[in-house]
Amino acid sequence: MSEAPGIEDLLRELAPQVLGALVRRYGAFDTCEDAVQEALLAAALQWPAQGLPDNPRGWLVTVASRRLVDQVRSEQARRRREERIALATPQAELLSQPADAEADADQDDSLALLFLCCHPALSESSQIALTLRAVGGLTTPQIAAAFLVPEATMAQRISRAKQTVRNSATPLRLPQAADRTERLEAVLHVLYLVFNEGYTATDGTDLTAPALSTEAIRLTRLLRRLLPEHAETAGLLALMLLTDARRAARTGPGGALVPLAEQDRTRWNRRLITEGLDLISRIVPRGQVGPYQLQAAIAAVHGEAEHVDATDWPQILALYGLLEHLAPNPVVTLNRAVAVAEVHGPAAGLDLLATLDSDRRTAHHHRLLAVRAHLVEQLGDHDAAAHAYREAARLTSSTPERRHLTNRAARLTSGQD
Numbered sequence: 001m002s003e004a005p006g007i008e009d010l011l012r013e014l015a016p017q018v019l020g021a022l023v024r025r026y027g028a029f030d031t032c033e034d035a036v037q038e039a040l041l042a043a044a045l046q047w048p049a050q051g052l053p054d055n056p057r058g059w060l061v062t063v064a065s066r067r068l069v070d071q072v073r074s075e076q077a078r079r080r081r082e083e084r085i086a087l088a089t090p091q092a093e094l095l096s097q098p099a100d101a102e103a104d105a106d107q108d109d110s111l112a113l114l115f116l117c118c119h120p121a122l123s124e125s126s127q128i129a130l131t132l133r134a135v136g137g138l139t140t141p142q143i144a145a146a147f148l149v150p151e152a153t154m155a156q157r158i159s160r161a162k163q164t165v166r167n168s169a170t171p172l173r174l175p176q177a178a179d180r181t182e183r184l185e186a187v188l189h190v191l192y193l194v195f196n197e198g199y200t201a202t203d204g205t206d207l208t209a210p211a212l213s214t215e216a217i218r219l220t221r222l223l224r225r226l227l228p229e230h231a232e233t234a235g236l237l238a239l240m241l242l243t244d245a246r247r248a249a250r251t252g253p254g255g256a257l258v259p260l261a262e263q264d265r266t267r268w269n270r271r272l273i274t275e276g277l278d279l280i281s282r283i284v285p286r287g288q289v290g291p292y293q294l295q296a297a298i299a300a301v302h303g304e305a306e307h308v309d310a311t312d313w314p315q316i317l318a319l320y321g322l323l324e325h326l327a328p329n330p331v332v333t334l335n336r337a338v339a340v341a342e343v344h345g346p347a348a349g350l351d352l353l354a355t356l357d358s359d360r361r362t363a364h365h366h367r368l369l370a371v372r373a374h375l376v377e378q379l380g381d382h383d384a385a386a387h388a389y390r391e392a393a394r395l396t397s398s399t400p401e402r403r404h405l406t407n408r409a410a411r412l413t414s415g416q417d
Contacts, residue, residue, distance in 0.1 A: 007043070010052075011040050011043055012136065015036065016109060018039065018057065018060045019113060019134055019135075022036060022065065030159075033134050033162060035068035035071065036064045039060045039063040040060070043056075111223070116172060117130040117161075117165075118186040119165055119170060120186070121165075127161075129154060129161060130161040131190055136219060138211075140154055142211070194213075194215065195212070195244075197212050198212025198215075199244065206399075213244055213247070217237070217244065232290040232293060234280075235293030235295070237276075238276045238279040238283070238296035239292055241273075241276035245270075245272035245273045245303065246263065246268050248267045248268070249264050251400070257400045265307060276303065280293065280297055289326075291327040294319055294322055295323065301315050313342040317343050320335060320339050321336065333356055334356060334367060334368060337352040347379065349371075349375045350375050353375070366405075369391050370389065373386075382413070383412075383413075385412055390405070390406065393409070
C-alpha cells in the first residue's frame with residue numbers, strides 16, 4: 001500500500017488520455033466520462049494489491065471500454081434504442097485491439113479535452129467543474145468540498161455540463177485556427193480562476209484551498225507541455241508558481257491572515273520562486289507580452305525582494321500601468337492604486353481608488369474598502385479607517401479575511417498600531 005500515492009498520481013495523469021481515447025472512438029462524452037471514472041476506481045482498488053499492469057493506460061482504456069459497452073448494451077435492451085447507438089463492439093475486439101492502439105491516440109487528447117471542457121456553451125462555473133472532473137481526475141465529492149457546495153449541487157452542475165457538451169455534438173479535436181485563440185484564452189482563464197480560488201478561497205473558514213491551486217498548477221504544466229511555444233501559457237504557469245510560493249507565509253497561528261508586507265519571507269518556497277523567475281525571464285523577451293506574463297513579472301518583483309523595504313515599487317507601478325493598458329479592469333486598477341500609494345503616497349492612491357466608486361463591479365467589494373481603509377490609516381484618520389475596515393469585514397464571505405479586517409478595526413479604535 002505504500003505505492004498508493006504514486007498510483008493516485010499516475011491515475012490522474014492518465015485520466016485525460018483514457019477519456020480522450022474513448023471519446024474519439026465512441027463520441028459520447030458524458031457516457032465515456034462515467035466509464036472512465038469507473039475504470040479509475042477499479043484501478044485504485046486493484047493496483048495497490050495486485051501491482052501495476054504492464055500497460056496501465058491500455059488497462060484503463062480496455063476496462064473503461066468494457067464498462068461503456070456493457071452500459072450501452074444494457075440501455076439498448078431496456079430502452080430499445082439500438083438504432084441510435086453504434087457502440088455494440090464485440091468483447092473480442094476490445095481485447096485484441098484496445099482503444100489506445102490507434103495511431104493518433106496520443107497527447108493531443110489532453111489538449112482537446114481542455115478545449116472541450118471549456119466549451120463556449122458552458123457557463124464559467126460549469127467549465128471549471130467539468131475541467132476538474134474530466135481532465136483533472138477529481139471526484140465529484142472532492143470538487144464539491146473544494147468549492148464548499150453540497151455534493152448533490154456539484155453533481156447536477158457536472159451532469160448538466162456533460163449533457164451540454166453531448167448535445168453540442170462537438171467532436172474531440174482541436175478548434176479550427178479561426179477560433180483557437182479565443183478558446184485557448186477560455187482555457188487559460190478557467191485554470192487562472194481555479195488557482196485563485198485555491199489561493200484565496202472566496203468562502204469558508206480556511207484562507208486557502210491548496211488542492212485547487214495544486215491542481216491548477218498541474219493542469220497548467222500539462223498545457224505548457226502540450227503548447228511549449230505559447231508565451232501566455234508559460235506566463236500563467238510562472239504567475240502560479242511565484243504566487244503559490246508565498247502560501248506558507250500567508251497564515252499565522254490559528255490560520256490568521258498575514259498581509260504580504262508582514263510575511264516572514266524565509267517561509268517562502270525558494271524552489272518555486274526560482275522556477276518561476278527562470279520561466280518569466282525566458283519568455284518575456286521573446287515577443288509580445290500578454291496579461292499573464294505581466295502579472296507574473298509583478299509577482300517576480302515581489303519574489304526577488306528579500307524583505308518588504310527592498311521591493312521595487314516603481315517597477316511594479318510601471319508594470320501595472322502596462323497591464324491596465326493591455327487588459328483594463330477594476331481589479332488591476334485597485335492593485336495599481338496600492339502601487340501608486342507606495343510610490344507617490346496614500347493620498348494619490350486614494351485619488352485613484354475614487355475612480356472605482358462608480359464601477360458596480362467593485363463599488364461594494366470588500367477589497368476596495370479594505371485598500372481604502374489601509375490608505376486612510378496611513379494618513380492618520382483612524383476613525384474613518386476603522387469604519388472602512390468594519391464595512392469590508394461585513395462584505396467578505398471569507399472567515400480569515402473577516403477576522404483580519406475586524407482585528408484591524410479593533411486595534412485602531414483601541415489606540416494600537
